[in-house]
Amino acid sequence: xxxxxxxxxxxxxxxxxxxxxxxxxxxxxxxxxxxxxxxxxxxxxxxxxxxxxxxxxxxxxxxxxxxxxxxxxxxxxxxxxxxxxxxxxxxxxxxxxxxxxxxxxxxxxxxxxxxxxxxxxxxxxxxxxxxxxx
Numbered sequence: 001x002x003x004x005x006x007x008x009x010x011x012x013x014x015x016x017x018x019x020x021x022x023x024x025x026x027x028x029x030x031x032x033x034x035x036x037x038x039x040x041x042x043x044x045x046x047x048x049x050x051x052x053x054x055x056x057x058x059x060x061x062x063x064x065x066x067x068x069x070x071x072x073x074x075x076x077x078x079x080x081x082x083x084x085x086x087x088x089x090x091x092x093x094x095x096x097x098x099x100x101x102x103x104x105x106x107x108x109x110x111x112x113x114x115x116x117x118x119x120x121x122x123x124x125x126x127x128x129x130x131x132x133x134x
Contacts, residue, residue, distance in 0.1 A: 008032065009128060010035070010051065010053045010055075011034070012035075012036045012037070012044065012051070012057070013025055013028070013038070014037075014044040014056065014067070014070065015039070015090060016040055016059065016062045020059070021037055024120070027117040033124070036051055040065065041062055041065025041066065041069060044065075044070055045074075048085070049082065052081045052085070054085070054086075054128070055086045055088070055124060055127060055128070056074070056086070056088070057087075057090055058070055058071060058088070058107075059090045060092075060095045060099075060102065061092065067089060067090075067098075071089070071107060072105050074087065074106075075105060086127045086131065087107050088108060088109045088110060089102045089109070089111075090110070090111055090113060090115075091110055092112070096112065109126075109127060111123060
């Protein structure tokens with residue numbers, strides 16, 4: 001067994017709602033993840049290119065660039081580290097219909113607001129586990 005310490009996984013949280021973004025960040029930081037935040041799509045795309053996070057949490061409904069537009073842009077990137085990053089969509093009950101579109105665009109999973117922190121943590125670790133086993 002290797003004694004290498006796994007690099008801390010970085011997660012970019014993209015949501016225009018400060019409270020939800022803060023809550024998501026807090027929950028993930030408690031689990032030991034490095035968390036980056038973006039309050040909207042354009043800011044998110046800049047951060048993704050700069051920091052190439054290991055996972056992205058992306059709200060469907062945002063003013064300006066929607067979550068679906070951000071997702072489409074990520075998946076179309078010429079850079080593998082960006083185009084293949086796992087994305088978990090954050091959706092409200094009212095936008096649950098957008099999930100089909102998101103999955104078609106290449107979202108890996110989704111959580112519905114209001115979410116339970118334990119549920120979020122589980123989805124995130126499932127995705128990181130799956131990546132290890134590939």
